[in-house]
Every structure is written in structure tokens, then in C-alpha cells.
Amino acid sequence: MTADASPVHVLYATATGTAEDVAQSLSESLAARGTLIKSCTTVDEYNIASLPVHSSQGHRFIFIIATCGDGEVPLSMRKFWHFIRRADLPGGILAEMRFAIFGLGDRAYVKFNAAARKLHLRLQDLGAAPFASLALGDDSAQGGYDKELMPWFASVCQAVVPKSHTNTNYTDRRGEVIEPRICVHLVDKGKGTLSGSAATNIWKSGQAELSDSIAVGDLHESHVLKNDIITDAAFLSDDKEVRHIELDVSKAPAKSGLLDYIPGDIVHVMPRNRASAVDAFFQLTGFDENAVVRVEQSHTKKRFGSYTLNVQQPCVLREFVSAQLDLSCMPRRRFFERLAPFAADAMQQEKLIEFASADGADILTQYAYREKRTILMVLRDFPSARPPLDHLVDMIPVLKSRAFSIASSQQAHAGQIHICASIVRYTTPLKFARVGVCSSFFLNLGVGDVVPIFLEKGTSLRFKESKPSIMLGPGTGVAPMRSFISSSKPNVNGNTLFFGCRSRRGDFLYEKEWEQYQASGQFSSLVTAFSRERAGAKVYVQDKLLEECENIWTLVAKKEAHVYVAGAAGAMPKSVRLALVEICQRSGGLSEIESNSYVRQMEVDGRLQMECW
Secondary structure (H helix, E strand, O other): OOOOOEEEEEEEEEEOHHHHHHHHHHHHHHHHOOOOOEEEEOOOOOOHHHHHHHHHOOOOOEEEEEEEEEEEOOOOHHHHHHOOOOOOOOOOOOOOOOOEEEEEEOOOOOOOOOOHHHHHHHHHHHOEEOOOOEEEEEHHHHHHHOHHHHHHHHHHHHHHHHOOOOOOOOOOOOOOOOOOOOEEEEOOOOOOOOOHHHHOOOOOOOOOOOOOOOOOOEEEEEEEEEEEEOOOHOOOOOOOOOOEEEEEEOOOHHHOOOOOOOOOOEEEEEEOOOHHHHHHHHHHOOOOOOOEEEEEEEOOOOOOOOEEEEOOOEEEEEHHHHHOOOOOOOOHHHHHHHHHHOOOHHHHHHHHHHOOOOOOOHHHHHHHHHOOOOHHHHHHHOOEOOOOHHHHHHOOEEEOEEEEEEOOOOOOOOEEEEEEOOOOOOEEEOEEEEEEEHHHHHOOOOOOOEEEEEEEOOOOOOOOOOEEEEOOOHHHHHHHHHHHHOOOOOOOOOEEEEEEEHHHHHHHHOOHHHHHHOOOOOOOOOEEEEEOOOOOOOOOOOHHHHHHHHHHHHHHHHHHOEEEEEEEEOHHHHHHHHHHHHHHHHHHOOOHHHHHHHHHHHOOOOOOOEEEO
């Protein structure tokens, strides 16, 4: 396809920030090759009313789309997605639109890159035509999503880069200093601004922002009521630990939604970096942690995208780093690309450039991904690379909120939100012991401490109390089931909970509560699967589902039961689906093809819902 001078809109939908990072890098790379980038923003921030107009004017659209949950679109494109799914939209309404989509996913999930696939099909249904093939990045593959991104970028260049620019190498920007999106200003403490001590206390409620709008909404202040360990390490073979955390949200504003959530809703927690990581940052960089700073949007035309703040400002630099920068994340190729020009040592600069190059993909995979190095470790390994503060702040990803299925209900726990969280601990290939950022945050919470949160309305699990419920929630996947059961009235529908863990005495979460709820009639049957209780074959919830084959078929086929599944992505959700197919064959007498069709129809009808992470 011949390239033209058409303006380009780069729209992204992100869950963890990766799609945003790719979109900004892509915009910069295309702009450096002469492409006119009209916008780089979230899908929902783009004015959808302008879509037919811009399309008729020859504008091109590039979508960078992540997938979250059970094949769901991210929060930052839900308004757009709901609009273009309207049944009353004419089939050819986007006949003049030309687009390209790159999906960001992980093959460990059942519905790999589902959001990108769905968008690609729907735009074509409305008459739009792709100018580049759909590309689906796999973050679990060797080399990560770059393996698919680089050849896709070359095809995009052929369509949107002017003919005078022949370089289509996504990574060929060696030695170029990329201007930051933001400016960091030192604030004079003596001119009516916040003092350092006051600034450290402002990280509470309200999320500052430098963009016109923010998809996630405001952060709201909650306070810790409980932070209990609900597993017993004495009966577990490793250091697995699950925490039950209760948050007081009784004073949250009505607009926050925190006082009228329902089962299936999600609470986002904004964590902080652990103190030792922040100490290491200042030791490595030499910046003054007590400096009071204000961050402002840069107006350079060479950068694209907004920059969101997790803190109100001005604030002391240590507070900013603690709450803003993801110091423990694994650096992506783009970080090395942007760090390289600041390396004073020639050998270090050469190595950074190699990491950022297409030819260096394998060694980058080994150095950063397989060995699980962090941003701080890279700064330690390349001591001559010390960018100015505004450049470094813009290079390091923003600390993102962590999402948890709410484990409480307004009926049983008024004014509270409960979280059931597994503490993430692991050892890297280099033998470093690690604790997840949010896990570390949880471990250090005491009663009365402030936890910034916001609510997301759930889309994966929507419980229907008028029909029998078959709930499968192994491990912390039981959280939304606890929310639903605790909110239920005595139920005549015969709700069943399948719970799985390693051992009854080690990690049977909420055991006493299940007894109480069952005794009060809020659900009728509890089926447990203890995978490490006895020697021999391990037993999981999907195995117990098959043991209840006749009963499950009766509930599903004759009583129109709904099946709800929550827990870790990977083998479990796939195995549960296969078990349902087998039940259709065994007890329903259906063929394999008919059984698969039956289960697919359950998904379409909302009678099989999954929330996996």
C-alpha cells in the first residue's frame, strides 16, 4: 500500500500501562519519520462524534488494545465500545474509516487478545477497512510483544509514512534524546507553598491530573480496620500467605460508588513503593529527596500523550517517587532506548543501544525479562547513565492501581470494603527474593492507615439471584462469591459453592463463615477440593464438578442455573469449561460438538461467567 500524508490518530486502551507506553513510542517513531500525529490518547478520550468526520477527511486510526479479565475491553475504552456495539448503527457508517490494530495479550489467558479481535471485527462490520493486518502481541513469548510489534510497525509505515522516509525499523532511533512529556520544577518553600512535612501528608484523596480527563476517576480515602493473615504456614509447604483486609469507606462521597457497590464489582488499590526501594532510588541518582517539586505538562510537539499524577502537588520529591514511579517494574525496550543518550561511558551506551535494537531482542529478553531485573537494577548496572530528573521521571512507568474483586457486601458489611489478597513472593533466576509492590504495601499496613482506592463496576461477574448459582472460586477467587453469598437472602434455588485450596488446615479461606452462611440458608451446598491433602493425584474444583455430574446437569439444563468462575488464569478456567462440556456429554447425552455449542451458548447468554487474573 502506498503511503500518503494522511493525519493519524493513535488511540490506546490500557489496563496496566503497557498499551499506553506502546502508543506513545509508536507515535514518536512515526512522527520522527514525517507522519502527522493528530492525537495520542485513550480510546474514550477521543471524541467519538468526530470519527465519521475525520474518516471522511482521510485520517487514519491506529489502535493499541490490551485485554483484561475474561476477554473484556479495558476501562479506558468501554464508552467507545458500548457505542459502536449499538444495534441501531448503520452497517456502512464507517465506510471511509481506515484503521490498524495491535493487540497486547498473554496466551496464558483463555481469551487471548479478545478485546483487539472484537474491535477488529466490529469496525469491519460498520464498514471500516484495515490498512494493516491485525497483529496480536504475546507478552509471554520469548521477546515479549516486540516479536509481533516490529514487523507490524513496518507494514504500518508503508501506509502512513511519507515516501521520502524509507526507514521502517521500529527501534532505529539510537542516540536520540527524546523530550519528556513533563517538566519538573523545584518550588521555593518560602513562597506560600507546602512545606516538606506538609507535602508528605497530601497523598490522600483526589487524584491530580495533567490530562483533560482520566478514565479511572478520583482516588478516595479509606482507612484500614483489619489486616489479618487467614492462612496457616505450619500446614503449607511454602510461604504462601493470604490477607483479609477490611477498609472503612463510610465517609466516602456518594459519587465514589464505594457505598453502593454490588457483588462482582472491583476495588482498585493505589499502592506505594516500599521505603527501601525509594532509598535505593535516591542513592543511585543523587537527587535531593527533600526538594519540593511541581510537575507540569510539557508543550513540546515532539511528545505525545498525557501524564497522570497519583499525588497532589506541590510535594516533596520523596513523596512523589514513593507514590508515582514504578521502581520495581521490569524495564521495556523503550526504557533502554531513552536511557542510552545519557550514558557518559561509551561501552555502557553501546550496550544500552544494543538492548533497544531489533538485533538485541534476544539479549534484552535474557537480561531484563528472564532474569527479572527492575528499573533500579538497570540504574545500578549502568552508573554513567544519569538523565535529568524530568527525563528520568518520564522514562519510568507510573505506578498503577491494583484491582481486587470485592469480598464483602453492603448487606453484611455496611460502610466497608473487604479484600482477599494473596501475598506475592518469589525468587528471581538471579536468586533475589522479591515481594510484589502491592503485597509489600499490604504487609506494612496497620489499623487506621490510609489506603487510596476507587471503584470499578464489574463486567465479568454479574450475579442473578433469581436463578440457581454454581460458583467455583479456588483460592482468592472465592472473594466475589463471599460478596454474593453474604448479600443473599435465604435461598430456595440451591446455590452451590465449589472451593479449592491446598489443605483444610492451611488455606481453607473463610471456613467458619461458610458454615454460618450455609446454616442460615444463604447457600445450600459447599463442595471442597483439597489438592495437597493426601498423597497421590491432586484434586481440583473441576474434578469435583465432574463428581457432581448429574446434579450439575439438572441445575444447568432444567433449572437454568448460572455458573460463575473466578481465580487465577491458566489451567483452571480452561479445565472448568472442559468439565462442563464433559458433563453435557455424560449426563445430557449430547455429542462433543453439541456440548461445545451448548457451553458456548451459556457464555453468550451470560449463564457462564468468568473473572480471571
